[in-house]
Amino acid sequence: MPRMNSASELEELRNGVLSARDPDKPSIAICAGMGCLGHGSGRIISAFEEEIDKKDFKTKVDIRATGCHGYCEKGPMVVIYPEEICYVEVTPKDIPDIVSQTVLGKKVIGRLTYTDPDTGEKTAHQSEIPFYKKQMRHLMGSNPKIDPRSIDDYLAVGGYSALSKSLLEMSPEKVLEEIKKANLRGRGGGGFPAGRKWETARNAPGKEKYVIVNSHEGELGAFMDRAILSGNPHSVLEGLIIGAYAVGSHQGFIYARHDAPQLKNNIDMALAKAEEYGLLGKNILGSGFNFHVEVHLDIGIFVSGESSALMRSIEGNPPEPRPKYIHTSVRGIWKKPSVLNNVETWANVPLIINKGSEWYSSTGSERSKGTKLVSLSGNIANTGVAEVPFGTTVREIVYGIGGGIPNGKKLKAVHFGGPMGGSIPESLLDTPLDFDELSKLGASIGAGSMLVLDEDTSMVDLARYFLHFLSNESCGKCVPCREGIRQMLKILTNIRDGNGREGDIELLEEISEVTGAASLCALGKTAADPLRSTLRYFRDEYEANIDKVKSPAEKRE
Amino acid sequence: MAAGHQFEPRILGFLCNWCCYAGADLAGVSRFQYPPNIRVIRLMCSGRVDPAHIFRAFSTGQDAVFIGGCHLNDCHYVTHGNYDALSMVYVCKKLLEHIGLNPERLRLEWVSAGEGIRFANIMNEFVPGMEKLGPIGKGEGINEDELRFKLEAVTKLTPYIKLVQSERLRVSVRTEDAYHQFFTGEEFNRLFNELIADELDLYLHVSARNQTAGKEAVDNDRIDRIIGKHQGQARSLIQVLLEIQDEIHWLPHDVLDRVCEKLDVPLSRVMQIVTFHKTFSLIPRGRKE
Numbered sequence: 001m002p003r004m005n006s007a008s009e010l011e012e013l014r015n016g017v018l019s020a021r022d023p024d025k026p027s028i029a030i031c032a033g034m035g036c037l038g039h040g041s042g043r044i045i046s047a048f049e050e051e052i053d054k055k056d057f058k059t060k061v062d063i064r065a066t067g068c069h070g071y072c073e074k075g076p077m078v079v080i081y082p083e084e085i086c087y088v089e090v091t092p093k094d095i096p097d098i099v100s101q102t103v104l105g106k107k108v109i110g111r112l113t114y115t116d117p118d119t120g121e122k123t124a125h126q127s128e129i130p131f132y133k134k135q136m137r138h139l140m141g142s143n144p145k146i147d148p149r150s151i152d153d154y155l156a157v158g159g160y161s162a163l164s165k166s167l168l169e170m171s172p173e174k175v176l177e178e179i180k181k182a183n184l185r186g187r188g189g190g191g192f193p194a195g196r197k198w199e200t201a202r203n204a205p206g207k208e209k210y211v212i213v214n215s216h217e218g219e220l221g222a223f224m225d226r227a228i229l230s231g232n233p234h235s236v237l238e239g240l241i242i243g244a245y246a247v248g249s250h251q252g253f254i255y256a257r258h259d260a261p262q263l264k265n266n267i268d269m270a271l272a273k274a275e276e277y278g279l280l281g282k283n284i285l286g287s288g289f290n291f292h293v294e295v296h297l298d299i300g301i302f303v304s305g306e307s308s309a310l311m312r313s314i315e316g317n318p319p320e321p322r323p324k325y326i327h328t329s330v331r332g333i334w335k336k337p338s339v340l341n342n343v344e345t346w347a348n349v350p351l352i353i354n355k356g357s358e359w360y361s362s363t364g365s366e367r368s369k370g371t372k373l374v375s376l377s378g379n380i381a382n383t384g385v386a387e388v389p390f391g392t393t394v395r396e397i398v399y400g401i402g403g404g405i406p407n408g409k410k411l412k413a414v415h416f417g418g419p420m421g422g423s424i425p426e427s428l429l430d431t432p433l434d435f436d437e438l439s440k441l442g443a444s445i446g447a448g449s450m451l452v453l454d455e456d457t458s459m460v461d462l463a464r465y466f467l468h469f470l471s472n473e474s475c476g477k478c479v480p481c482r483e484g485i486r487q488m489l490k491i492l493t494n495i496r497d498g499n500g501r502e503g504d505i506e507l508l509e510e511i512s513e514v515t516g517a518a519s520l521c522a523l524g525k526t527a528a529d530p531l532r533s534t535l536r537y538f539r540d541e542y543e544a545n546i547d548k549v550k551s552p553a554e555k556r557e
Numbered sequence: 558m559a560a561g562h563q564f565e566p567r568i569l570g571f572l573c574n575w576c577c578y579a580g581a582d583l584a585g586v587s588r589f590q591y592p593p594n595i596r597v598i599r600l601m602c603s604g605r606v607d608p609a610h611i612f613r614a615f616s617t618g619q620d621a622v623f624i625g626g627c628h629l630n631d632c633h634y635v636t637h638g639n640y641d642a643l644s645m646v647y648v649c650k651k652l653l654e655h656i657g658l659n660p661e662r663l664r665l666e667w668v669s670a671g672e673g674i675r676f677a678n679i680m681n682e683f684v685p686g687m688e689k690l691g692p693i694g695k696g697e698g699i700n701e702d703e704l705r706f707k708l709e710a711v712t713k714l715t716p717y718i719k720l721v722q723s724e725r726l727r728v729s730v731r732t733e734d735a736y737h738q739f740f741t742g743e744e745f746n747r748l749f750n751e752l753i754a755d756e757l758d759l760y761l762h763v764s765a766r767n768q769t770a771g772k773e774a775v776d777n778d779r780i781d782r783i784i785g786k787h788q789g790q791a792r793s794l795i796q797v798l799l800e801i802q803d804e805i806h807w808l809p810h811d812v813l814d815r816v817c818e819k820l821d822v823p824l825s826r827v828m829q830i831v832t833f834h835k836t837f838s839l840i841p842r843g844r845k846e
Contacts, residue, residue: 296795296796299799299835299837301834301835313795316791316792316793316795316830317826317830318829318830318833319833
């Protein structure tokens, strides 16, 4: 494959790919995301291959192992095109039936389709399943149509058109302006406007600048970044190249975890393919813009997701944060301006360029635009990754998409943002999903993990669990974090075990305030957030735990 | 034997500031004659001598260690540190014996500030005794590598040994007799064998195995290939270590040395990274990791 040198060559190639495809040719898309692989979709893929081989249909049917479809609860999931017939919880012994009846006979097999647990109604198409129906899948929508290892699949859904548009038709300033107008906010947790971050880096002195994809995703209960990056790596890469163009950077990094081999393979493959096609490397699409990407795999410790720690790690040092009087966008890797954005943020960039900032900001709430991926887990009927526009109420996500609480239990709280987030109680469930609205309630949205808790959950236990996690993950560089978390954990353990004392809650509040004020990085600053938010809404639980230990004599007084 | 080849034992002395150091000073001022083989380190109390100091001294080639403190019950501190020194020396002598060294190489004496003559007398007796024993290791017939290996192991275990000492080897009555009785008794013997000797033997066994396993695992070509893949750049340190760990499942010392040399980074930085992350292992792991 020769490198492409202009926009027209790219379009030619895209048309070539599209015309070579027969839209009526049956193709089978098998979800091979993390969740479905765990459910055994690997065996299903090989069973399909065997079956097709046996019947000698190789030329008539395409098989595609795709990235995550999002509905992990009902995995493994198989979608058969062109009719888009969707089967859930498929097992290897269903394969012969699917091939002979659905792929060839175009008949729907009733027992494999999704059945609504309330009405008993059967749904044959993916988009009609309630879990999908209420979503707005801008980023995840193309996952079932794409084999992450094939760049042609990405081109077929219109991939890299945003890249050619920005490189060849727009100036870097124009790209930056568009992102700023779209009000794209960082999806990693802070919600900091990406456009402003890029602008700072662009205006920072120095020739050498870096752009980085943060795919560390150490947050407990978060699994949406790997769904995008391993399912549709080219979309993230495209966003990264556009960002680099706007910032004026010629070197990018993808920071991922070493313990996900599938992710690594998909990224490596995507980089190699993009380079081969001339979408990466020197003189991209003949525009004269050079850009290279390096993959940096790291060891999964929580603090490496913090910007300055992550950058130290890329330099080859231990991931310890530094005080950020000067932002990393001015002084990052090797003291050069570095733009760090989350996977999801980068994946949004091509959308904005393609469809314009006006289209983009038409969805979402007043101050948070676009869509957000949330990973649903905990006591919820439909575990999985959902994509909703900002402004959707939490109730809608939990009940409309998530299918509510299983086993007839009542909802107690929803916890956002993992160990550095917070919980909101049932009574505040009508809050819209929004960076600022949720922060106001003390439950910052974080990277987007939503942990749904039913009435049996002890909030004291929950707060203790997160602190325990953080006490293991604190890097130990600054004392307030290292020791503060330890002391809070000690007191909470006492309260949980029934050894709490009067005044413990006040002491916890005091320590959490100091830890928050004096720690170096976000890990320490927000370590007490789950504790604070549970204290805010579930203080009685703490008090009840402490009261329990009073001797009967004391209680009589 | 020609005078030039006469063996001169090197003795390291840890003397307490208040008694023995002053006693040694007095011996000098009073011009008492004694052999000059001892080099002195002054401490505030004999109780501050740590087993790690002693084994460090031996591993750097000292032939004997002398500890001098105040007479029992004359300690200048309310903590009576010289009792701590006493129990520590009992345990260390036992350890020396266990690894095949003559326990007489370690000597504890009480010398008060006025006893200059006593200090000189002790030295006059100690030094010839050590001359007779010969150089450390050679005198006992242990070869140099083995000695270094064993002393290293004891030094590594020092924190554990001190823990055992404070938890299980306590003498409730602070008299010389009670200490003598306990540390020469059957009970101490049993505790020492069960808690310290066994642990030490196991440690020696495992580290001997790791050492050979490490030597076997070092396949310089393989490591050079991994380093070459990253163009031998120091910033790829973590990547290189991860890939090596992926291949041989642990990071033997010789491998780390090779990495330092090739990437031109100091060992301290490599160790900083390796010990920071739990993923890296400095000892071989089981098949299932």
